[in-house]
Amino acid sequence: MGPMALASYACDPAHSRGRRHPEPPAPTRNPFQRDRDRIIHSSAFRRLVYKTQVFLNHEGDLFRTRLTHSLEVAQLGRSIARALGLHEDLVEAIALAHDLGHTPFGHAGQDALNACLHEDDGPARDEPRGADEPHGGFEHNLQSLRVVDALEERYPAFDGLNLCFETREGILKHCSRANAEWLEAREPGGVGARFLRGHSPSLEAQLANVADEIAYNAHDIDDGVRSGLLTLEQLEAVELFDVFRREALAEHPALHGRRLLYETIRRMLSAQVYDVIDATRRALAAAGVRTLDDVRSRAPLLGFSPAMREASAALKRFLLVNLYRHPQVMDTTGRARRVVADLYRAYCADPRLLPPPRPGVALSLRRRVADYIAGMTDRFAIREHQRLTGERLFG
Numbered sequence: 542m543g544p545m546a547l548a549s550y551a552c553d554p555a556h557s558r559g560r561r562h563p564e565p566p567a568p569t570r571n572p573f574q575r576d577r578d579r580i581i582h583s584s585a586f587r588r589l590v591y592k593t594q595v596f597l598n599h600e601g602d603l604f605r606t607r608l609t610h611s612l613e614v615a616q617l618g619r620s621i622a623r624a625l626g627l628h629e630d631l632v633e634a635i636a637l638a639h640d641l642g643h644t645p646f647g648h649a650g651q652d653a654l655n656a657c658l659h660e661d662d663g664p665a666r667d668e669p670r671g672a673d674e675p676h677g678g679f680e681h682n683l684q685s686l687r688v689v690d691a692l693e694e695r696y697p698a699f700d701g702l703n704l705c706f707e708t709r710e711g712i713l714k715h716c717s718r719a720n721a722e723w724l725e726a727r728e729p730g731g732v733g734a735r736f737l738r739g740h741s742p743s744l745e746a747q748l749a750n751v752a753d754e755i756a757y758n759a760h761d762i763d764d765g766v767r768s769g770l771l772t773l774e775q776l777e778a779v780e781l782f783d784v785f786r787r788e789a790l791a792e793h794p795a796l797h798g799r800r801l802l803y804e805t806i807r808r809m810l811s812a813q814v815y816d817v818i819d820a821t822r823r824a825l826a827a828a829g830v831r832t833l834d835d836v837r838s839r840a841p842l843l844g845f846s847p848a849m850r851e852a853s854a855a856l857k858r859f860l861l862v863n864l865y866r867h868p869q870v871m872d873t874t875g876r877a878r879r880v881v882a883d884l885y886r887a888y889c890a891d892p893r894l895l896p897p898p899r900p901g902v903a904l905s906l907r908r909r910v911a912d913y914i915a916g917m918t919d920r921f922a923i924r925e926h927q928r929l930t931g932e933r934l935f936g
Contacts, residue, residue, distance in 0.1 A: 546626060560704065584695075617810070683713065688916075781856045816849040824843070
């Protein structure tokens with residue numbers, strides 16, 4: 542079965558808003574395919590294999606990494622995009638790039654770096670902000686955009702990957718007002734504008750965001766059970782999981798252990814995918830959406846039905862209490878935060894430890910340090926911390 546025809550409200554590469562640096566078209570690929578390929582070949586994408594989600598890289602070979610997570614998001618996104626007549630290549634490009642700016646150690650590293658940039662009391666404290674850097678703090682969505690706009694160094698004529706507007710828009714799914722204003726000043730009417738005008742992104746961008754949520758809920762259950770921190774018995778308290786566990790056992794009474802877990806997760810994923818497809822079709826019809834401009838002028842329309850949204854939220858609450866705040870996870874994330882904070886202080890105290898600054902780019906020392914740390918893998922950050930401090934915080 543061939544690809545489905547594009548819906549009238551989908552992003553059409555023939556009508557893309559284009560790239561910041563004009564380039565001739567590729568002879569065999571549409572612009573969104575070309576973006577996808579540039580992302581896959583980037584250095585930041587390769588590093589995702591050693592950046593982690595909940596469980597750190599040294600804790601086992603079978604837990605999810607940012608790379609495997611991004612692939613799962615892309616698979617779910619393409620499946621839903623095809624059913625809704627959206628552009629599959631664009632959804633895939635956004636999905637593969639959405640975590641490029643994440644720090645080592647998942648959200649623990651991100652939170653630590655954000656705190657350092659907000660509360661810096663070291664040698665870089667009073668240094669003025671550079672013209673080429675965003676406002677204070679660390680936003681991983683904005684950092685992902687920085688990776689594809691500025692930090693990748695692959696082409697002779699420009700920094701970054703020079704991706705299409707539509708791909709960049711999807712990567713920047715959240716942004717503070719201060720940074721949206723900074724982006725707008727540098728690129729009027731660009732990817733920061735919708736945050737100032739209250740507009741929505743494309744349905745492809747909305748879909749990548751929802752596919753991200755579906756993917757991480759499912760794989761955190763899997764990784765949580767694999768780690769021994771969650772049990773199937775505990776998960777019986779989660780209706781979204783238990784309804785499909787009971788359904789699987791009704792069809793296969795002998796199922797147990799990992800096979801039961803996998804079959805339950807498979808059914809749960811399928812139900813969420815079909816729910817998004819059905820709920821979105823109803824929302825588009827009710828809103829009378831016909832064009833991409835209609836999509837942008839309305840509140841987000843792609844997502845779960847109210848019942849599935851509440852079921853997904855209940856699952857997230859369960860994971861927060863029982864997995865993300867598990868004492869073993871909290872101990873690990875505490876050490877991870879310390880690694881990031883110690884590295885930040887060490888580089889600010891002695892900038893000679895950093896790679897040389899890029900010529901012609903006006904960045905403060907704080908932002909150079911943040912860019913360098915954000916690009917690290919878990920294992921590189923651990924080794925660098927041990928080299929600079931003499932402490933061994935991880936096995």
